[in-house]
Amino acid sequence: MLRRYAVVLCVFALCLAAEVGARRPLLPQKSGVSKSSFGSVPDAGDVDMFTLTNANGVEIRAITYGAIITSIRVPDRSGRFADVVLGFDNLEGYLKGHPYFGTVVGRYGNRIGGGHFTLNGQAFKLAQNNGPNHLHGGVKGFDKYVWKAEPLQNGLGVAFSRTSPDGEEGYPGNLAAHVTYTLTDKNELVVDYHATTDKATPVNLTQHSYFNLSGDPSTTILGHELRIDADRYTPVDATLIPTGELVPVQGTPFDFRKPTTIGARIEQPHEQLKFGRGYDHNWVLNRKGSQPAFAARVLEPKTGRTVEVATTEPGVQFYTGNFLDGTIKGKGGQVYNQRAGLCLETQHFPDSPNKPNFPSTVLQPGKEYTTRTVFTFGVAR
Numbered sequence: 300m301l302r303r304y305a306v307v308l309c310v311f312a313l314c315l316a317a318e319v320g321a322r323r324p325l326l327p328q329k330s331g332v333s334k335s336s337f338g339s340v341p342d343a344g345d346v347d348m349f350t351l352t353n354a355n356g357v358e359i360r361a362i363t364y365g366a367i368i369t370s371i372r373v374p375d376r377s378g379r380f381a382d383v384v385l386g387f388d389n390l391e392g393y394l395k396g397h398p399y400f401g402t403v404v405g406r407y408g409n410r411i412g413g414g415h416f417t418l419n420g421q422a423f424k425l426a427q428n429n430g431p432n433h434l435h436g437g438v439k440g441f442d443k444y445v446w447k448a449e450p451l452q453n454g455l456g457v458a459f460s461r462t463s464p465d466g467e468e469g470y471p472g473n474l475a476a477h478v479t480y481t482l483t484d485k486n487e488l489v490v491d492y493h494a495t496t497d498k499a500t501p502v503n504l505t506q507h508s509y510f511n512l513s514g515d516p517s518t519t520i521l522g523h524e525l526r527i528d529a530d531r532y533t534p535v536d537a538t539l540i541p542t543g544e545l546v547p548v549q550g551t552p553f554d555f556r557k558p559t560t561i562g563a564r565i566e567q568p569h570e571q572l573k574f575g576r577g578y579d580h581n582w583v584l585n586r587k588g589s590q591p592a593f594a595a596r597v598l599e600p601k602t603g604r605t606v607e608v609a610t611t612e613p614g615v616q617f618y619t620g621n622f623l624d625g626t627i628k629g630k631g632g633q634v635y636n637q638r639a640g641l642c643l644e645t646q647h648f649p650d651s652p653n654k655p656n657f658p659s660t661v662l663q664p665g666k667e668y669t670t671r672t673v674f675t676f677g678v679a680r
């Protein structure tokens with residue numbers, strides 16, 4: 300009898316501990332950055348992991364391979380913490396090949412039509428690594444290099460850097476790139492990008508995290524609600540290259556000016572949704588000026604978790620994980636099925652190097668490329 304009580308008591312204590320562990324810490328946590336080892340890449344060296352924590356117990360992890368964000372742990376409306384991004388538990392997962400989970404994408408985020416462009420009268424040829432097009436910087440983009448990294452002096456973040464040599468993946472000029480992740484006590488993840496070059500080159504750096512705010516990637520993101528502050532988007536051809544037009548979202552499944560469930564219109568027989576197998580398009584943000592301004596907000600209604608995106612960029616690629624097909628097993632052995640995650644990639648428009656009417660992505664020697672995107676995590680009550 301006594302033994303049975305003891306067992307029941309133990310089970311109860313264990314459940315309570317697990318519950319308390321998942322919930323918001325009662326006492327303020329100490330913000331900080333710590334470094335640990337995350338394995339090594341053959342012929343490229345050791346990979347470090349940086350863990351950023353803030354006073355609310357939010358935790359973000361990033362590694363020097365690809366400057367990848369491997370996890371973001373944020374609370375739901377009852378204070379329960381969960382990891383809200385897709386990825387892997389170990390380096391092997393990232394090395395096996397994956398669709399840019401959490402990576403910094405460069406030198407050029409998204410597609411360049413036909414894998415070529417002309418700059419100052421000179422033709423440049425890039426890898427055609429996505430059908431006829433060039434995608435996310437080529438065969439070995441910024442996502443597949445080990446970056447240098449050091450904690451920020453303010454103790455709130457980590458600075459990654461790498462120099463992409465002249466001719467890498469066909470791009471001109473030595474490009475010195477810096478990306479910092481800062482976690483504030485307002486639950487903001489501030490991503491700062493900086494680059495300089497010694498020859499004119501296109502640059503378009505972005506962050507490619509796949510969010511599933513439910514914390515449970517066995518469910519799709521179709522029930523998440525989305526608002527995008529954009530009156531127009533850039534429609535694409537069948538190979539996902541923009542046609543060059545800026546088309547009003549009004550009256551189309553691309554109108555997210557009011558919060559709308561992502562799955563509400565994704566299966567509509569709209570040609571553009573067919574091309575992308577769902578949403579995989581660039582929205583032309585309404586934001587103006589040089590400071591980060593509101594771009595988009597996602598809400599997961601069951602947990603109440605939200606993420607709000609502000610940026611200095613003119614566009615955002617909203618991608619609904621259409622090409623995930625259940626062949627990748629991520630953290631904890633979880634199979635990532637179609638639409639297990641969504642990306643909000645703040646950026647210049649795809650194929651800008653071939654579209655004179657799009658804002659220019661060319662960085663000139665002596666000039667600085669500086670962009671900022673802020674992801675603010677919250678809860679809706």
Ligand code: BGC
Nearest residue numbers: 398399409579616618622644
């Ligand atoms: C692109 C998708 C692509 C995905 C993974 C997104 O940025 O728009 O078409 O499948 O990245 O590579």
